[in-house]
Amino acid sequence: MGFRVLVVDDAMFMRNMLRDVFSRSEDFEVVGEAADGKEAVEKFFELTPDLVTMDIVMPLKSGIEALQEIVAKDPKACVIMCSALGQESLIVEAVQSGARDFIVKPFQESRVLEIARRVVTRA
Amino acid sequence: MDMSKYREMFLSETREHLDNMNRLIVSLERNPKDLEGINSLFREAHSIKGMAASMGYRRMNSLAHHLEDFLDQFRAAGELPVKVFDRLLAGADLLEQLLEDITAERPERDVDPFIHEAIPPLEDAPLSTEAPEGVAEEPTGEIVNLVVTLADQAIAPSARGILLLKECLLLGHLVESRPALPELSRGGKLKTLGISLQTSCSFAQIESALAGMPDVERIELQETSSEGPVAQRRKDDLERSVRIRTELLDKFINLTGELITNRTMLQNASRLKDWAGMNDGINQLIRLVADLHYQVLQVRMMPLKSITGRLPRLMRDLCQGLGKEIRLDISGEDIELDRSILEKLSDPLVHLLRNAADHGIERSGIVTLRAWREKDLVLIELTDDGRGLNPQLIRDKAIERGFLSRTLAEQLAEADLLMLICQPGFSTRDEVSETSGRGVGMDIVKSSVESIGGILELSLPKTGGTRALLKLPLSVAIIRVLLVQCDGQIMALPITRVQRTLELPREELKRSGRQMVIAFEDEVLPLLSLRKLLKLEPQPERTSVAIVVTEIHGRKVGLMVDQLVGQQEVFVKALDFPLNKIAGIAGATVLGTGQVVFVLDPLGFMDAGHNTEKGEEG
Numbered sequence: 102m103g104f105r106v107l108v109v110d111d112a113m114f115m116r117n118m119l120r121d122v123f124s125r126s127e128d129f130e131v132v133g134e135a136a137d138g139k140e141a142v143e144k145f146f147e148l149t150p151d152l153v154t155m156d157i158v159m160p161l162k163s164g165i166e167a168l169q170e171i172v173a174k175d176p177k178a179c180v181i182m183c184s185a186l187g188q189e190s191l192i193v194e195a196v197q198s199g200a201r202d203f204i205v206k207p208f209q210e211s212r213v214l215e216i217a218r219r220v221v222t223r224a
Numbered sequence: 225m226d227m228s229k230y231r232e233m234f235l236s237e238t239r240e241h242l243d244n245m246n247r248l249i250v251s252l253e254r255n256p257k258d259l260e261g262i263n264s265l266f267r268e269a270h271s272i273k274g275m276a277a278s279m280g281y282r283r284m285n286s287l288a289h290h291l292e293d294f295l296d297q298f299r300a301a302g303e304l305p306v307k308v309f310d311r312l313l314a315g316a317d318l319l320e321q322l323l324e325d326i327t328a329e330r331p332e333r334d335v336d337p338f339i340h341e342a343i344p345p346l347e348d349a350p351l352s353t354e355a356p357e358g359v360a361e362e363p364t365g366e367i368v369n370l371v372v373t374l375a376d377q378a379i380a381p382s383a384r385g386i387l388l389l390k391e392c393l394l395l396g397h398l399v400e401s402r403p404a405l406p407e408l409s410r411g412g413k414l415k416t417l418g419i420s421l422q423t424s425c426s427f428a429q430i431e432s433a434l435a436g437m438p439d440v441e442r443i444e445l446q447e448t449s450s451e452g453p454v455a456q457r458r459k460d461d462l463e464r465s466v467r468i469r470t471e472l473l474d475k476f477i478n479l480t481g482e483l484i485t486n487r488t489m490l491q492n493a494s495r496l497k498d499w500a501g502m503n504d505g506i507n508q509l510i511r512l513v514a515d516l517h518y519q520v521l522q523v524r525m526m527p528l529k530s531i532t533g534r535l536p537r538l539m540r541d542l543c544q545g546l547g548k549e550i551r552l553d554i555s556g557e558d559i560e561l562d563r564s565i566l567e568k569l570s571d572p573l574v575h576l577l578r579n580a581a582d583h584g585i586e587r588s589g590i591v592t593l594r595a596w597r598e599k600d601l602v603l604i605e606l607t608d609d610g611r612g613l614n615p616q617l618i619r620d621k622a623i624e625r626g627f628l629s630r631t632l633a634e635q636l637a638e639a640d641l642l643m644l645i646c647q648p649g650f651s652t653r654d655e656v657s658e659t660s661g662r663g664v665g666m667d668i669v670k671s672s673v674e675s676i677g678g679i680l681e682l683s684l685p686k687t688g689g690t691r692a693l694l695k696l697p698l699s700v701a702i703i704r705v706l707l708v709q710c711d712g713q714i715m716a717l718p719i720t721r722v723q724r725t726l727e728l729p730r731e732e733l734k735r736s737g738r739q740m741v742i743a744f745e746d747e748v749l750p751l752l753s754l755r756k757l758l759k760l761e762p763q764p765e766r767t768s769v770a771i772v773v774t775e776i777h778g779r780k781v782g783l784m785v786d787q788l789v790g791q792q793e794v795f796v797k798a799l800d801f802p803l804n805k806i807a808g809i810a811g812a813t814v815l816g817t818g819q820v821v822f823v824l825d826p827l828g829f830m831d832a833g834h835n836t837e838k839g840e841e842g
Contacts, residue, residue, distance in 0.1 A: 189411045192383040197409060202387060202438075205379045212438065219436055 103128035104221045107148060109141040109164065110156040110183065115206075119154055119183075122210050129217065138162025142170050145178070152221050153180045154204075157191050165195050172199035179220050183208075234279050238323055241268045241275075242316065249312050256304040265312075266295045272319065277399045277420070278367070283332035284322045285399065290339045291315045296406040314338070367399060368427060369446035372417045378439035381414035388417060388434060395430055396423025418446065468523055475519050483512055517793075525560040528595050528604075531570045532557050535577060539591070542581045549588035550581055556595030561602055565676045565696060569604075572669040576606045576692050579665065584610035584690055600704070600720050602696045609689040613682070615641050625650065639778040642682035646670040674827065677703075677718060677810065681778050695720075703796055705813070705823060707789035708772065711760040714789060716813060716823045717772060723780065724773040725788055733769060742771070742782060749773065751782040757808070757829045776830050783826060796823055 106129050108119045116134050123129040133148045135141040139161045145153060153171070157164040164182060171178050182195040182203040192203050201220045204213050248265040252258055273288035291312070298304050304312075318338055325332050372388055374381050385401075385408045392398055401408075402418035423430065431443045486508050493501035532554055539552040561569075573593075580591045585608055594605045615638055622628045622644050628636070644650060646666040673680045678696035685691050697703065697720045705716035706725065726744075733751070734741050740751040751771065755763055763786055771782040794813040798804065808828035813821050 186379070189380045189383065192380040193386065193409055193411045196383045196386045196390075203380060203383060216438055219438075223436075 103130055104151040104217075105130055105132045105148070106217075107131075107133045107135065107141070107144055107150040107153045109135040109138075109144075109153060109159070109167070111136050111159045112156075115156065115183075118208070119213070122208070122213055123217075125210075126214050129214075138164060138167035141167040145171050146174070151179060152217060153178065154217075155180050155182055155200075157182055157184045157188060157195065165191065165198055168195060168200055169198050181216060181220055230279065234275055235323070235327055238272055238275060238284075241272050242319055242323065244268050245272075245316050245319075246313075249309065249316060252304055253309050256306070257302060259299075259302040262295065262298055262302070262304060266292060266299060269295060274400060277422075281322070281326060281332060282397075283335045284319065284326070287315065287319060287322065287335040287339065290335075291319075292404075293406060296404075366424075367420055367422050368396075368425075368430065370419050370421070370427070370430065371444050371446050372419065372434060373441045373444070374415055374417070375439045375441045376415075378414075380411075381439070382408045382411045384437070384439055385414050385417045388437060388440070389419065391434055391437070392419055392421050392430070395425045395433060396421045398422075472519065472522060479512060479516050479519065483509075483516075486512060521562070524562050524564075526563045526566055527557060528559050528561060528566070528602075529557040531566050531573065532593065532595075535573070535593070538574065539577065539581065542578065546581060548581065548585060550585055551590045552577075552593070553590060554593045559595045559597060559602060561696070565678075568672050568676045569694075569696070572672045572694075573604070573606070575665045575669050580606065580608035580610065580690070584608035584612070586610060589689075600697065604694040604696065605691060606694075607685065607689055607691040609687070612684045612688055612690045613642055613645065615684070618642065618644055621650065637779070639681065639683060642684070643670075643680075643777060645682070646680070674825075677720065677825075679775070679778075679827070704791060704793050705796075706772065706791055707821070708754070708770070708785040709787040709789050710754050710758065710785050711763075714815075714819065714821050715754075716792075716794065716821050717774070717783075717826070718810070718823065719791065721774050721826060722772055723775060726771040726773065726782070727768050727788065728771065729768050730766065740784075744773065744780070744782070747780065749780055749782045751784055753784045755784075755786075757826075774826050776826055781826075794821075794823075 103126075106123055108116050108123075108131055110116050110119070113136075116136075120131045120134070123131050129152070132150055133144045135144045137159045141153070141155060141159075141164070142162070145167075155164040155168055159167075168180050168182070171180060176199070178199075180200050182192060182200040183206065184192055184195075184203060185206050192200075192205075195203065201223075202216045204216055245265060245268045248261055248268065252261045252265065255261070269288050269292040273285055273292055276282075276284035276288055294308075294311070294315075298308070315338070318335060322332050322335070372385075374384060378384055385403075386405070389398060389401055389405060389408070399420040399422050400418075401420070403414070408414070421430070425433075427445050434440060434443055486505060490502060490505040490509070492498070493505055535554065536552055539550060542548075543550050577591065577593075585591070589609045591606065591608045594607075596603055618641055619633050619636075622641075623630050623633050627644060627647060627650065633641075646669065648667040650666075670680050673694055673696070676696060678694055681693040681695070683691045683693070697718070704719040706719055706722050707714055707716055709715075726742075728742065732742055734743070736748065736750075740753075741748050742751060743749070753762075755761065770785050770788045772785060772788070773780060773782050775781070792815070794815070796811040796813050798811050799806075799809065803809070808825055809822050810825040810828070811823045813823060815821055
């Protein structure tokens with residue numbers, strides 16, 4: 102029950118980790134996963150989740166491109182960018198393109214949930 | 225706040241900036257790679273934007289902001305492409321028209337069509353031109369200035385800053401941010417973000433909206449008037465340029481004319497070996513130079529009001545915060561001081577005021593600030609009628625903290641005892657209050673005052689309360705000094721530090737224990753040897769002794785020198801590192817003879833503890 106989440110990352114273990122984080126909380130439920138930007142956009146419009154966690158660097162289509170496509174069609178979309186440490190310029194670009202917030206790997210579970218809650222409730 | 229009295233200034237300044245803009249655009253068109261020109265143009269637009277915002281001219285603000293963002297893209301590239309000039313000129317013309325609207329007291333014309341016009345494919349900064357969701361087209365409300373401080377370990381702080389600004393857009397109209405959005409977009413470190421938001425939300429509402437963001441350490445309301453960003457920049461401008469009354473400029477022109485005439489006169493006299501004529505010329509030159517000196521100093525003089533003007537508001541806020549009722553009486557604000565002195569004076573006065581409000585006065589009372597002139601000095605006095613500093617408490621604290629031994633503490637005169645609170649780390653309040661009392665205030669007040677060549681004195685008036693007296697020189701750069709000779713070297717003492725000079729026969733010197741003294745004006749004046757202070761060889765005995773009567777820590781002291789040489793007006797240069805670390809040296813000057821002379825600060829010697837043995841024969 103609760104907010105529906107789409108998890109996007111090209112690494113399976115990252116998707117698993119995030120899935121576990123969200124399933125441990127009561128207010129979030131992972132309803133789908135995607136492994137690249139193209140799949141991310143497709144799944145977004147198919148599932149219409151309340152929240153997307155989007156990795157930045159991915160094959161086929163980058164997270165930022167996917168973000169831009171999603172936000173162009175649905176300005177109310179809540180997308181949180183996930184990036185590795187040291188990719189600040191990409192985070193800045195993502196934020197300017199419409200990402201609501203960002204989290205940095207390695208994740209801290211509490212922080213992920215804190216940011217996720219903040220983003221969906223302020224939407 | 226009533227903006228109408230600033231209208232004249234706003235109009236003339238905007239006019240100036242616009243003229244500069246036009247000039248720069250034209251020159252850049254001829255030389256599009258002039259990076260300095262591009263930066264200057266950017267700054268002009270930025271200035272206009274800020275001024276328009278604080279005057280409430282929204283459309284001018286919006287247009288200037290648009291031009292500013294437009295220009296910002298080219299700063300990194302260092303070049304303006306050909307196709308932008310038409311747009312820039314059109315933008316400047318539109319600003320001109322807006323200025324006309326404002327001058328004629330018409331409503332500002334619409335600038336949106338221009339802003340949204342198809343422009344060469346360049347990114348529009350979304351935050352500046354598009355009306356964000358949930359905010360009415362016409363922004364209303366007051367301008368709120370905040371400072372958001374991010375956690376030290378914040379990740380991607382610039383991105384966080386951008387998110388904060390986006391959040392602010394939901395609450396009102398973003399007037400300005402420091403750093404601005406284009407700079408944030410470049411990424412990099414960020415610790416504090418200043419935001420000027422025109423909003424009808426209260427600070428509390430804004431705070432709760434922003435505080436929920438990760439890595440936000442604290443959000444504070446910036447303590448300035450609603451001219452916030454402008455006032456800050458104005459302060460920076462203050463340092464780089466001056467506004468001069470045209471009548472003053474006329475005087476300069478006249479003086480220059482007279483100097484040229486004088487020069488010709490001297491040249492002729494020299495050629496004809498006409499000594500009388502040369503003497504006349506020199507006398508005239510002396511007069512002209514004195515005049516010039518005076519006029520130049522006038523340019524640098526500003527009324528005390530420029531820093532005391534905001535004190536009533538500060539006191540009001542303090543009272544609200546502390547729940548006290550304190551009346552602030554200020555008199556003598558029109559007195560003029562050199563601007564560099566005023567700058568250094570601002571923080572100390574604020575601190576003294578806070579002390580009076582926080583510690584001095586219990587529930588209600590009066591704080592008086594008085595300024596007046598005495599000869600070459602400006603005196604500023606701040607008194608409160610509260611409970612006053614407690615000498616016994618200070619004494620006890622000093623002993624407890626190891627500042628003084630019990631015997632010394634007991635011998636110390638009240639004036640010196642009170643000055644102990646200016647020692648770093650000395651605070652007689654055990655709890656640190658919000659407004660002051662961290663023990664870092666008074667020592668900075670004292671050192672700030674001394675750095676401008678002034679003296680701080682604390683006392684407890686008989687009527688109760690505490691009194692802080694600041695004795696300040698009128699001007700810094702050119703001062704009158706007393707030249708003295710010591711061990712063959714000539715040294716200078718600022719006249720403001722000299723009360724009197726004496727030459728006495730040796731017999732007049734008496735001993736009082738280990739201390740040499742003389743009888744002076746019904747007092748016993750302790751003597752110090754300058755040679756001793758400077759660690760020079762003692763002087764061979766002479767029949768007469770030259771003494772400079774000066775004041776150290778509120779007490780008169782006689783400084784023994786070898787010889788009094790004379791008085792002169794000199795231009796004092798501050799010394800660079802590492803010479804500026806020498807205690808007791810306030811600067812240096814070069815005499816007409818080419819000789820370098822150090823300017824001494826007797827206070828500095830005392831404080832540095834050079835004074836190991838006082839006034840022995842030497």
